[in-house]
Amino acid sequence: MTVHKRDRYFFFSWLFRSCLVLLLGCGLLSYAPARADTPTTGLSQQDAQQLLNVLNDPQKRDEFTKTLSLMAKGLPAAPKTQAKTAATSTDSAAVIDNSVHSELDDLGNTATEYVNNFTSLFTDLGKVGTWFRHEVQNPQSRQSLLDSFGRALLIMVLALAAERAASIGLRKPLTSVKKLAEAREARQTAAQDQTAPLPTDADADTSTDTEADTSQTREKDQRRGNEVLRYLVRVPYNALHFLLKLLPVGVCLLLGYLGAEFLTSTDQARTVALTLVNAYAIARGLYLIIETILVPRSPAIRLVPMPDDTARLLTRWWNVLVAAPSIVICLSILGREFDLDTQGVEAMMRGVVLIEHLIIAAFIWRIRHIVARALQPSPGLRKNALWAFAGTLAKLWWVPIIFLDMALWFVWAAHLKGGYQWILHGTLLTFLCLIVSRVLALLVYGLQDRLFRVGPELQAQYPDLQKRADFYYPYVRKIMTIAIILTTAVCIAQSWSIPTFDFFLHSALGLRLVGAVVCLLIGMTIAALAWETVNSILNKQISRYSASAQEARAARLRTVLPIIRTVLLTVIIIFVAVTTLSQIGINVTPLLTGAGILGVGLSFGSQSLVKDVITGFFMLAEDAIQVGDWVTTGGIAGTVEHLSIRTLRVRSFDGDLHIIPFSSVTSIANTARGFNQIIVRQTLDLSEDTGKVVKIMQETIAQMRKEDGFRSMIFSDYTDLGVDNSDGNGAVLVGIIKTAPMMKWKVQREFYRRIALRMAAAGIKFFTPTSYSTTPPNVPMHMALDAMPTGPQDDTPPPAAPTPAVEQPAAPKPQPPRPAAHE
Template sequence: MSALFSQGLDRGIEAMTHLPALPSAVSMSFANSQSPLFVVAALVPGLLVLIGGLWVSGAQDRRRQRHLAPDADLLARLGPAMRRLVIDGGILLLAATLFSFSLDWILPTADATRSAASAVGSAAVAAAVYFVVGRLALTPGANGRSLLPIARPHWHFRVLVVYGAYGAVILAVLEWLRAVGAEPALAAGWFMLHGSLITVFKVWWFFTGRREIAALAMMGATGRLRRLLAHALPWLLAASAVGIWSIGRVAAVAPDGPAWGVAAARTQLVVVLAPVLAGMLATVAREASGRLVGPTPNPLQQAIITVSGQLGAACGWIVSLIALAGIWQFFLAGLMSSELAAALRNLLLVGALVLAGWVVWSFLTALFDAYAPRRAATVPGEEDDHEQTTTSRLGTVLPLIRSFVLGAVLGLTLLVVLSRLGVDIAPLLAGFGILGLAISFGSQALVRDIVSGIFFIADDAFRVGEYIDTGRLKGTVERISVRSVQLRHQSGLVHTVPFGQIQSVTNASRDWATVKFNLRLDREADLERTRKLVKKVGQAMQEDGELGPEILLPLKLQGLADVDDSAMIVRLKITTRPARASWVQREALKRVLAALRDAGIPLATNAVLVRSDSADHIASGAAAAG
């Protein structure tokens, strides 16, 4: 193959030296033609139908789209677009039929004039196909949105039409040169020059629009692999353009070179339209599934919507690959050995397996992401200003299940792919077993951490969002992995604690919490009056719209806890939900102090009271001091 490419490149460069003789060859061909050149005007009816019909179709479609809602989705816009496509297809068919009838009626003789008219008609229809496809996918409607969700649609539409028209002209000239029996070097030189120019044009197109193409391939996804493939797509398209040009060099010296050239042109058409088809199918599938599940999908339905879009894109690429295989199977059959053909079949099967694994991976990832808990960390001082939610048991164990399930999908897909590639996986499985055994013996601490974590999770000792104390460290559980738990301390520090190092767990976030606190009252204060006052404060707190839902048992005075030299110490308690217990305690203390102050019940002070038995002692003391 490399030898054919080198020969084709050398022949193409040498053939370009014959291009100065092309005008004289054209003049000679028309001079020897039996039909006058002006009869090429027989194409005028077909051209009028083609141009006028497409213009009228576009005008009617613009009027029809004015009735669409500005926020109409793709499915709502797809119906009018498909009707326009059917009308445009009928116009193309009618124009091609008029071209054929005109040639047979006015130019029945096979000469240079008829060949030129046939080439012009074929080029016009081919360029119109690009125009119709580009207008369908890239021209924004009345609401300013195109079917293909790509940035700068007008620019890409113009570039696509220029590419289609230029390519049609190149092939039309080649067809005419072959039909009139021109010197082969002229056709080879023409194809070498303009094939290289259109390749440069395509590479410029893919490079200039690489950001839009990558964004189209992303389709809103955020995965690292998807992002990598999306950014690689413009470069792959540019590489395909260079590869097709290389195939053209091979076609220059191949026995059936013209057929190779036609196949290369069809290949480039498929390559250019493949991202368009994939993007449209992805959007259609995603919006259709979204309509079926309704405006408020549950996590499973949301995962189905996500995967349906990816399946639509995959179907678009698969159809494109099948089209490429159909174009090249007859050309490559003679160049490949039976072993290479079998390898290619295995490669296609491997691609199908990888695609199936990718679909399963995408579905499970979307499903786990939909069910996964979303806990936003608060900054210090805002813990009580936000609703503290505790994740369910399923939400706590879901990250572990996600890791195991996705790992199993990846491992099984890899093993099946290796098996289809001819790799004996039995020794590989045995080796993995021995490796796992060695790791288990050499990493006993790791095994202890994993096993301890399994039992902690099975016992439901804690969940994400709960505040726990492990004896050495304490904090709110933010993340649970296979071997450790991450705790966020109230000071903001994040502690990562291996499960194997946890001897016991104290959970402060389950069901309820009883908060007790003391007050120092003056020794002369009325305890019964204080008790009734605290009870009223507790009732008022339960009736409060913000505090009431947090209180399970009302605030009450337990009684006298202690008496010291200057105060009576009374104890109060209140039972609340555990998430905001400290906030409820602060509110209770604030309200009790305000109520005591308003009722005139004195709090204890550190003042020292000095008492005397009589006024004579005071007078004598003052005289002595004086």
């Protein structure tokens, strides 16, 4: 027989009911009471056994699975030829249907119970009226009530009078404690004003934006740390103030117990008196706890930073709110004492708690503006759209709080098992987590400020250490802030029964996340320490070279320093990234393999780039050139303006900037190293006395070396190298002058200027080249470079004899311009 329609009906029926159970039972089943008459499972023993038989039989299990698969695909199930198989499927569907029905019945019973518990608040109050009328109409019970409450009220009046008298007697000690706290506060404020550094205009002008932000952050953290210490110092005065305020309450409690023992004649009167005294003492003690923390009349003892009017407002409202616990205690004890029905007592207690929650809602409405102003972000943050939106939402903080306040009462009034305790427990732990995290943040920031302050000895040994510490200060502070926020969020989630601790401490994913974060922090710390250690060693080595007059080594190390830092930073980033990725769970082996293959491919494809880098590194390592040197390389002469690992930038004399890759540099002529030499060449007439010319040049250099402007530039006198050549072009006299680096052009120009005048005065004859030319016959003589005359005419006389032309000096060879820099 075919049973696919029935199977499909049961399947979809089970699916729909299961979804309904999940949607309706998420909130209520967690608080549903475990009842003894309700089975712990929706399956009966017989249904469970039938389902187990189907699952244990491979043939039946396969047929049932195939049927469900066809139904899921929207196809008709295969026809069953065996009645036994059809019966098995029917039994399985029946088992599932019974389970769903059982779960829905339990859920409905639980919801009905909660609704009945809530509505009983209004029906049970009638029992209270019935009990009161019965007690008043009965003369014996009426007399008992009047006697008990009359004596109890008399005892309370006497106890309150004694409390008032004790409070008046303790006014003087309270005033002394207040004066001592104010004197200590004044001394502490004066000491802080004397030790607080004042910012100067010079500091403001020389400090950068980063340094200013770091300084402001450190000042803010230090100020907050001082505030915490300031309030911690108030604790002894606050504790003494609390004890003095609690002493009259103890007198009231003592007289109440004595009055209940000696001024009552019945057990009911004694119970009523003790109940009223205890309720008043509890309410008064709760009030004194908050009053001691706020201390509206003694700001020097207050433990919470707030204005005086806010402290007075909170204290007045708290004095009203503490009455509800006392009334609840009285109702719970006196109801049982005078035979009031338990349901009536609970109804009155729920009514009192409702009034308490309404008062709390009114209090929240009263302070909504105060809290909204406190929650607003700073004006600087409000420029950001996100923070501005957060500030707008902060003005509506009271809406969810009032909803939570009333939800607490509804949960408690409906007797949701564990609901009221769960919300109250989560709320209190949330406030506790926020307070602890705030205090912890202030302590951690204060500890960071102390750790990042370098002492005078270390400052003298490492002058840049404080600057480097200030550089890392904001980053470390952000990391600690994020850690505190995340820890607080995890604790708050745990306080609301969300198993965050189990997730981060026991689950595989949580442990992996925690391990990755810890590994990243350790890697960043090691990287920062390695970076600072290497930089400190290199800077200290440069300082050592400079102090020992090894400027060449210092300059070489200073030139290579950027390359070393770049390589070190690259290695650190790769190390931290690979380590973090491996801790997260990403397999870095393919990544490293791909990076190696890519590096090999790039090295083959960009050989010139590799050659640039390698040549540049060795050029810089060997200190062949430096920024500011005058070099000649690649056919370009000029001043070195910038050096990188790949290129050389040279500014020529005409102002053009030449960017030369190191692969094109085959040789470098560096004019700025060691010394320079001026090669002096004078072409004299063959009849001139060379000794006379040498003497003039020697005297000129000797005179220049005596002058302050040239004394440090000229390293030697004029050195005569003799006559280099003597022929029909004259005698070439050669000599050299050794000068300081980059100073040869200035010395050369001044030297030639001076000897020109002296040689002219001495009548020195220089070789002047001459040229001879002839003119054709019958052509007059003409000057060189003039236009040639026209050819001879028929009627012109015969040409005259050749006449030598006028001598013309040969045009001088153009000299390359000399740089005027570095004079």
